[in-house]
Ligand SMILES: Nc1nc2c(ncn2[C@@H]2O[C@H](COP(=O)(O)OP(=O)(O)OP(=O)(O)O)[C@@H](O)[C@H]2O)c(=O)[nH]1
Ligand SMILES: [K+]
């Protein structure tokens with residue numbers, strides 16, 4: 001039988017309420033010893049919590065969820081204490097002294113929910129993203145996975161694979177009896193259709209992009225006004241601005257949400273070829289790498305030099321005279337000209353880079369499993385040995401099983417749940 005774990009599951013203290021969760025076989029007896037008996041099931045009641053000497057620790061709202069129909073799939077207790085640091089510490093210390101109880105490791109409540117079949121791996125991954133979501137788009141994207149939309153689609157694919165496998169098995173069985181049997185006419189078309197559907201979802205931008213943010217690189221020649229624009233977009237003096245060409249040496253990154261879209265703004269060293277000493281040269285090298293890897297490049301320079309697909313910005317537009325209406329989006333950080341338009345452009349382009357939040361998408365791990373399943377389906381050839389076709393359908397099903405964690409390794413679970421905080 002597993003240990004009984006406990007942790008503070010609500011946010012940083014002090015707060016109005018501190019919610020302590022206890023999960024495992026000894027949860028009920030721990031609650032009984034703190035509250036002087038078990039309250040009615042699934043009913044919020046107020047109880048005095050006392051330590052083993054009988055001293056009152058707090059007056060708390062307590063909830064008792066016995067059985068398997070709980071968030072973790074095992075006996076679960078919630079103590080809604082006053083959220084003072086000393087109050088919560090006193091209750092946690094009392095729990096620590098109860099035999100069979102120990103503090104939960106990061107993500108351990110969710111891990112138990114997974115091991116007890118309350119959520120699958122795709123839902124647990126979605127939950128992780130939901131807890132770390134900082135923008136509206138991240139929240140909506142994570143809701144899809146956490147709410148089971150990915151899992152439901154995988155289930156549907158899985159039952160189609162099973163039906164195809166059953167058709168093959170039926171023919172193989174008949175062959176044993178020396179009878180004539182054939183696969184349905186549309187068998188191969190159905191296999192190809194399923195592989196195509198899986199690839200379509202796998203081709204969508206990966207969920208990590210939504211979690212990590214759209215990378216927007218500000219690039220261009222020295223003194224073009226990159227750092228000034230970086231600061232203006234952030235409304236912060238994060239980068240050093242001077243009139244000396246070559247001020248920015250290193251890459252500077254800052255996260256920002258614009259219109260609910262998560263971005264990482266990246267300021268870089270001005271790109272030039274001549275008169276460059278060693279440190280600046282290294283900065284330029286880094287700038288080139290960021291330009292190559294960025295999702296969106298804002299190019300503050302001559303349109304002729306602009307990297308492919310970049311947005312050309314005509315910076316310092318306040319200095320333009322009326323005859324000098326060059327190419328690019330005019331922006332001035334001095335007058336604010338063109339900034340709202342630039343932000344709108346970024347939001348629009350940014351949404352295009354991210355996975356669609358109203359449809360399901362995969363993270364990198366899930367995508368790999370999905371592509372494996374599609375590749376196995378490609379190998380299903382009804383003109384050759386049907387035993388091999390059956391085997392490939394079995395492998396396709398295993399790949400889908402791995403996607404939702406039906407067949408997960410300890411290391412995989414450690415890696416996933418280790419990213420969660422304690423108490424989750
Ligand atoms: N008038 C005007 N001056 C600007 C504007 N943006 C930047 N500047 C000035 O241009 C100079 C260079 O600005 P930076 O932001 O340091 O330019 P940079 O591209 O980051 O320069 P490096 O980091 O050296 O490559 C500074 O003196 C800024 O004050 C603008 O919109 N209007
Ligand atoms: K500068």
Ligand SMILES: [Mg+2]
Nearest residue numbers: 226227247248
């Ligand atoms: Mg700069």
